[in-house]
Amino acid sequence: MDTTLVDLAPAVGGAGLTTPAPAPRTATMQVRNLHKQFGDFKVLQGLDIEFVDDAITTVLGPSGTGKSVLLKHLVGLLEPDQGEVLVFGQDIWKATEAERYELRKRFGVLFQDGALFGSMNIYDNVAFPLRKHTDMREDEIADLVMTRLQEVGLERSAHKLPTEVSGGMRKRAGFARGLIMNPDIVLFDEPDSGLDPVRTSLLCDLIQQMHAEHGGTYLLVTHNISAARSCSDYVGMIWQGKLVHYGDAEEAFASDDPFVRQFLAGESAGPLGMD
Numbered sequence: 001m002d003t004t005l006v007d008l009a010p011a012v013g014g015a016g017l018t019t020p021a022p023a024p025r026t027a028t029m030q031v032r033n034l035h036k037q038f039g040d041f042k043v044l045q046g047l048d049i050e051f052v053d054d055a056i057t058t059v060l061g062p063s064g065t066g067k068s069v070l071l072k073h074l075v076g077l078l079e080p081d082q083g084e085v086l087v088f089g090q091d092i093w094k095a096t097e098a099e100r101y102e103l104r105k106r107f108g109v110l111f112q113d114g115a116l117f118g119s120m121n122i123y124d125n126v127a128f129p130l131r132k133h134t135d136m137r138e139d140e141i142a143d144l145v146m147t148r149l150q151e152v153g154l155e156r157s158a159h160k161l162p163t164e165v166s167g168g169m170r171k172r173a174g175f176a177r178g179l180i181m182n183p184d185i186v187l188f189d190e191p192d193s194g195l196d197p198v199r200t201s202l203l204c205d206l207i208q209q210m211h212a213e214h215g216g217t218y219l220l221v222t223h224n225i226s227a228a229r230s231c232s233d234y235v236g237m238i239w240q241g242k243l244v245h246y247g248d249a250e251e252a253f254a255s256d257d258p259f260v261r262q263f264l265a266g267e268s269a270g271p272l273g274m275d
């Protein structure tokens, strides 16, 4: 007789219940009561946000509200004064240095300027994380790098240096590099900065395409309302160091809430002041 079944029986419930209750799901990325100040200047003042998994969220907020500071906390580059940053349920500042390093590998990050190494061509830039973090052979690396470069339309520029391609191409190269390790989370800090409206919209299409193909929890920070509108599933708004709105993007854009409307319309008249 299989004793395992007998042993398990009480655990699954005696009243005819055969399926145990599902464990409560933990969002991939959560921020709780995050405070951060620099000198006397309080940037984040109790920010709470739980990002919807496997979706694209855009965080909007006026310049200097702490959007980049938030991203740096998520990836573990800045330590909170107070509060928690949970990634896969783990508080990244209670983790050991080694655990934090492992968690960081699950992120793909695209900073404002693409942050490519200027002395390396596009191919080597994209291959860099694989060479650093895996023991893949060069032929395997070549397959993967060329696949990503094709996806972002840069296969013919692989041999070029970052200075030899346009700003939009650098962004796409940064994106290809950000995705090369198959990250579960991808963070973009103003991916549209310095791009004209057509290139911005092409980049948004690419972000959506890649998300549809590879999945993952994407977070985009931008000032660009139309990029937010075309790219995102969810929209978050930061105002005076706190999250003041988080919800479905279409609903936010259709909202009657004067606060949300002013924010999204970028109007000077309304409930939002400058201070």
Ligand SMILES: Nc1ncnc2c1ncn2[C@@H]1O[C@H](COP(=O)(O)OP(=O)(O)OP(=O)(O)O)[C@@H](O)[C@H]1O
Pocket (backbone or CB within 6 Å): 038, 043, 061, 062, 063, 064, 065, 066, 067, 068, 069, 070, 223
């Ligand atoms: N390492 C730091 N030391 C001191 N002050 C900082 C530091 N990082 C950010 N700040 C300050 O924190 C505030 C928020 O900065 P942050 O870069 O997050 O703004 P932002 O919302 O990303 O703005 P933008 O939309 O212009 O990029 C700014 O006033 C900035 O000067």
Ligand SMILES: [Mg+2]
Pocket (backbone or CB within 6 Å): 067, 068, 069, 189
């Ligand atoms: Mg910023």
